[in-house]
Amino acid sequence: MSTVEQQLDDLQAEITSELPSDISVSSVKYEGPELVVYTRDPKEFAQQGDLIRKLASKLRKRITVRPDPSVLSRPNEAREEIMNVIPDEAGVTDLDFHADTGEVVIEAEKPGMVIGRHGSTLRDITKNVGWTPEVVRTPPIESSTVSNVRSFLKQERDERRDILEKVGRQIHREEMSDDEYVRISTLGCCREVGRAAFILSTPETRILIDCGDKPGAEGEVPYLHAPEAFGAGPETIDAVVLTHAHLDHSAFIPLLFKYGYDGPIYCTEPTRDLMGLLTLDYLDVAAKEGRTPPYDSEMVREAIKHCIPLEYGDVTDIAPDVKLTFHNAGHILGSAVSHFHIGDGLYNVCFSGDIHYDDTRLFNGAVNDFPRVETLVLESTYGGRNDYQTDQEDSEEKLKEVINETYEKGGKVVIPAFAVGRSQEIMLVIEEAMRNGEIPSMPVHLDGMIWEATAIHTTYPEYLRDELRDRIFHEDENPFLAEEFNHIDGGEEERQDVADGDQCIILSTSGMVTGGPIMSWLGHIGPDPESTMVFVGYQAQGTLGRRIQNGWDEIPTSEVGAMGGGNGRGTLALNLDVETVDGFSGHADRAGLENFVKTMNPRPEKVLCVHGDERSTQDLSSALYHDYNMRTFAPKNLETFRFL
Amino acid sequence: MSTVEQQLDDLQAEITSELPSDISVSSVKYEGPELVVYTRDPKEFAQQGDLIRKLASKLRKRITVRPDPSVLSRPNEAREEIMNVIPDEAGVTDLDFHADTGEVVIEAEKPGMVIGRHGSTLRDITKNVGWTPEVVRTPPIESSTVSNVRSFLKQERDERRDILEKVGRQIHREEMSDDEYVRISTLGCCREVGRAAFILSTPETRILIDCGDKPGAEGEVPYLHAPEAFGAGPETIDAVVLTHAHLDHSAFIPLLFKYGYDGPIYCTEPTRDLMGLLTLDYLDVAAKEGRTPPYDSEMVREAIKHCIPLEYGDVTDIAPDVKLTFHNAGHILGSAVSHFHIGDGLYNVCFSGDIHYDDTRLFNGAVNDFPRVETLVLESTYGGRNDYQTDQEDSEEKLKEVINETYEKGGKVVIPAFAVGRSQEIMLVIEEAMRNGEIPSMPVHLDGMIWEATAIHTTYPEYLRDELRDRIFHEDENPFLAEEFNHIDGGEEERQDVADGDQCIILSTSGMVTGGPIMSWLGHIGPDPESTMVFVGYQAQGTLGRRIQNGWDEIPTSEVGAMGGGNGRGTLALNLDVETVDGFSGHADRAGLENFVKTMNPRPEKVLCVHGDERSTQDLSSALYHDYNMRTFAPKNLETFRFL
Ligand SMILES: [Zn+2]
Ligand SMILES: [Zn+2]
Ligand SMILES: [Zn+2]
Ligand SMILES: [Zn+2]
Ligand SMILES: [Zn+2]
Known part of the structure; x- marks a missing residue:
């Protein structure tokens, strides 16, 4: 018997001896860093509130309890029971039963309401149906990344x-070495x-x-x-x-x-x-x-x-x-x-x-x-x-000034930005400023991967700043859902419409103007002297962004690429204002x-x-x-x- | 063709073009770090004094020239020719012909006389017989290590x-990486x-x-x-x-x-x-x-x-x-x-x-x-x-004093020493002191591997200090051949005789009294209050040498081991004087x-x-x-x- 088998046998014996006699342990297994305890009495287990916590601290291991497949209720019955236990406001969007492990994955708009106070609702679920619930959030903004990853992992479950x-x-x-x-x-x-x-x-x-x-x-x-x-x-x-x-x-x-x-x-x-x-x-x-x-x-x-x-x-x-x-x-x-x-x-x-x-x-x-x-x-x-940076407060003031000035001139604001992190930060500044009337309300177009990245952010609000997290939990306060934000998903046609249309703000990747839809925006907006390009992130040596920042006002069409167009002479005239607002670094x-x-x-x-x-x-x-x-x-x- | 083959082909072409037209190159090969050039005209090659040196510096490689096997004279004929060329005083003790490489290994008591001024005798040998001579020294003191290594390498030649x-x-x-x-x-x-x-x-x-x-x-x-x-x-x-x-x-x-x-x-x-x-x-x-x-x-x-x-x-x-x-x-x-x-x-x-x-x-x-x-x-x-050491001159004075004092008391001097290096240094001090009458002439017994190590030293005098090297070249001045030195090769019986006999000096391994024949000497001489043990090297923590140095005067027989004997009560009394003379460190x-x-x-x-x-x-x-x-x-x- 391998030492791991021996260890698992010993753990099963120890766990059994710690548990009340009416709770059986059918097997224990390692699953990654966790110890999974299978039991024929999942309901009894769930009834004893902090049994798992006590076991975990005694064994100094992360412990998950799952029902032995032999005692599982049928998914259709379980589904009904579960929906009864979970309050309607939780917004359950999917239930997914995995008979091999006795887990049911519950996707809900408000995972907190599925979990309940100190996990009470989860325990109720197990008490009623035996299955072990696992909760994930329904992305408040649809994210193809999140849904692809989830369905891929489901498919590769075995x-x-x-x-x-x-x-x-x-x-x-077992540890082999006695060296340190x-x-x-x-x-x-x-x-x-x-x-x-x-x-x-x-x-x-x-x-x-x-x-x-x-x-x-x-x-x-x-x-x-x-x-x-x-x-x-x-x-x-x-x-x-x-x-x-x-x-x-x-x-x-x-x-x-x-x-x-x-x-x-x-x-x-x-x-x-x-x-x-x-x-x-x-x-x-x-x-x-x-x-x-x-x-x-x-x-x-x-x-x-x-x-x-x-x-x-x-x-x-x-x-x-x-x-x-x-x-x-x-x-x-x-x-x-x-x-x-x-x-x-x-x-x-x-x-x-x-x-x-x-x-x-x-x-x-x-x-x-x-x-x-x-x-x-x-x-x-x-x-x-x-390497000292401007205070973010000052940077925000400056950004708002630039937006207001451009608005007064009748131009558009183009902001090259990284999809992940800086874009969402800028979105939050703009959303608040519009809400408070510090800048005029106008469409904010999000191009490239920014929308998708934002959707991922809203899927995991627990990882955001407390105040922001709390706001996202209340749909009507989720700043990323503000009506000004528009996802550019109509390609060149939509860009042309935006370029021909009213004043607006455009956030687009790539952040250093090295490719992506920003090249197209450069072609559309670059020649317009009323408009402004605002750099909010570091522009590395050798990037087009850095050269524009440094005053280039004519760009070879070859630099702009297929998306950017040009004036037929092989160059693109840059007449828009160029501003740099630092202080938004990650x-x-x-x-x-x-x-x-x-x-x-x-x-x-x-x-x-x-x-x-x-x-x-x-x-x-x-x-x-x-x-x-x-x-x-x-x-x-x-x-x-x-x-x- | 591999890149090495290609390289060798190119080298052969380059060497051929550098050589006079009457010297052919039949092949070139790498042999370890050397480039070996085979020629059907070894004699002509040898005639042109510094051709090899010029080639080596041009190609930036170490070059050896060997005769193509097809042109080799028969070993018996060559032997006679070679003995004619080398002066008798060179003391040739062995000639060994290797037809596969055209090399003849010449073992001689005076390798310098086989080489000749600037290698002239070697060149003469090649000019006369075609074979490439390689010279090794006949150990002035027979060394089983040297002769075992040499005969082993001969046997494993292929x-x-x-x-x-x-x-x-x-x-x-070829070098593969362009990183540095x-x-x-x-x-x-x-x-x-x-x-x-x-x-x-x-x-x-x-x-x-x-x-x-x-x-x-x-x-x-x-x-x-x-x-x-x-x-x-x-x-x-x-x-x-x-x-x-x-x-x-x-x-x-x-x-x-x-x-x-x-x-x-x-x-x-x-x-x-x-x-x-x-x-x-x-x-x-x-x-x-x-x-x-x-x-x-x-x-x-x-x-x-x-x-x-x-x-x-x-x-x-x-x-x-x-x-x-x-x-x-x-x-x-x-x-x-x-x-x-x-x-x-x-x-x-x-x-x-x-x-x-x-x-x-x-x-x-x-x-x-x-x-x-x-x-x-x-x-x-x-x-x-x-960590400053005593000057060696002062140390030598002290060593001679200790020897003289012990001699006057009528005791023996026992020196535990490492076989390699320190023993030979002490031998040189003693030999000179006896020659100059600073200490009385008496037998100096060398036990353990000291004799063998000394023999290896005399085989490679080029690696010794100039003055010493020159003395070894003249047999009658070789200090290691001084008549006082005696190799203990008669085991316990000889040791008993020495112990029972007249005053003498004993150098024996191991240097830290952790085993070897010094244990036997400890048993023989340890109880004698007239005798002295002199430590001339570092005694590491935990060794018996260190403990004796620190004043132990009774040693459990178990420590002394089988060779040391004891007094039947399971301990050995140490009555001899203990002295430390440092300054002989390597x-x-x-x-x-x-x-x-x-x-x-x-x-x-x-x-x-x-x-x-x-x-x-x-x-x-x-x-x-x-x-x-x-x-x-x-x-x-x-x-x-x-x-x-
Ligand atoms: Zn990094
Ligand atoms: Zn990073
Ligand atoms: Zn980074
Ligand atoms: Zn060392
Ligand atoms: Zn060393």
């Missing part, structure tokens, strides 16, 4: 159960922004954290082939942890499966969905630009199938000697500060991922409060000594980074400054050393640091 | 030729003494430097299984470089072959022979102590078969992008400071190995003069702030280490302090940083540093 069982056995395997160390190897993202990838390793376990591309430098991929990465074989990597969905962290996650990786990806649920959206778009863009994509969409599906979603605050075993906890990072939807607890109190490492320290309209500021942290791996995008500025560290509880002993150019990482590293007396480093790629 | 050809192709393969970096990974020997092992890597090449054990901590082996070492497979290591034969650098070299390594080991010729001696003894000791040896003697033979001996100063291609040069390290016979030149002027790394900075009786001081060095990996055994002391760096030409930019305990490496690192303004590090095991 394989996914196998994956989870395999992962569970890996996690709960903790190491971090840098595979990218050091003294540069882009291609984030780190290996966290112990004698027992190796974890890959992020695996992104480097925008504008397609050849510079993470050093995955280094011996300390996949050189020793993909099976030597226990787990992948994805801090957030931005491509500089996620682009090559699907590639890992092409390389033979077959293990779990830990991330939040919104990160999973956004990764699907962004990597598929990444493949599209590569194909359009004539580059050979490094993997195909099949690999994106593989990646999604291997995702194990974790919520902020869940302490989760991901290896025999490693517990992972995600915390809000304030950067984009689902972005996570990733805390690793190694051994039994041996060592703690925190990867900031990308963070925003202060609250924004969309998100609460990054969490920096932990039980313990010895080493912090800190992003340094704006770590340079002069990244902490220098002050934010210092505050994150300064107020961090507890203070880390060591800080590795990464995800910033050479100057930023070195400036930040030396400032933290001098001001807070920490041991700090600005690593290079391909180095390995040992702690302990 | 396989060895295959190995060399394979290595040659590896070295001259230089990295050092630490697998052992950091913040500790023992288990030396480092990986030097570029995008193209990975080199293992040393692979030793940790005396007194058998479980602590180098981290060979780490992904950056053999985790990615033994075939990912291009070459092994062995700095010297001490077990803390060499013990696990044979183990590599058990793990599937099949590449070259670069070391000096004496290091190869001493490694054979010491690793076989290591297996013996392990067996005697009831430990399972990690490999068997077959693996020692594998290792020896894969050795490619290099001489000090030879600049040798060992990978497409790495040239290795050994320099005298002054530490033990054949010990080498290893200089790596990477890329074409890209970067230079120097591994000190173990060094002695000042001249000793046995060796010239370590070389610290190089064309270029950016990073130095420096041993730090005595790097602590107070390691530079703190001043020597600083001098090595201070006078180094050029000064390195970065220094990694290794091969010392935590305090020593950190003291030395911080001193070098403050005093010489270098970037210094005291790495931990399992870290990776990137340069460039």
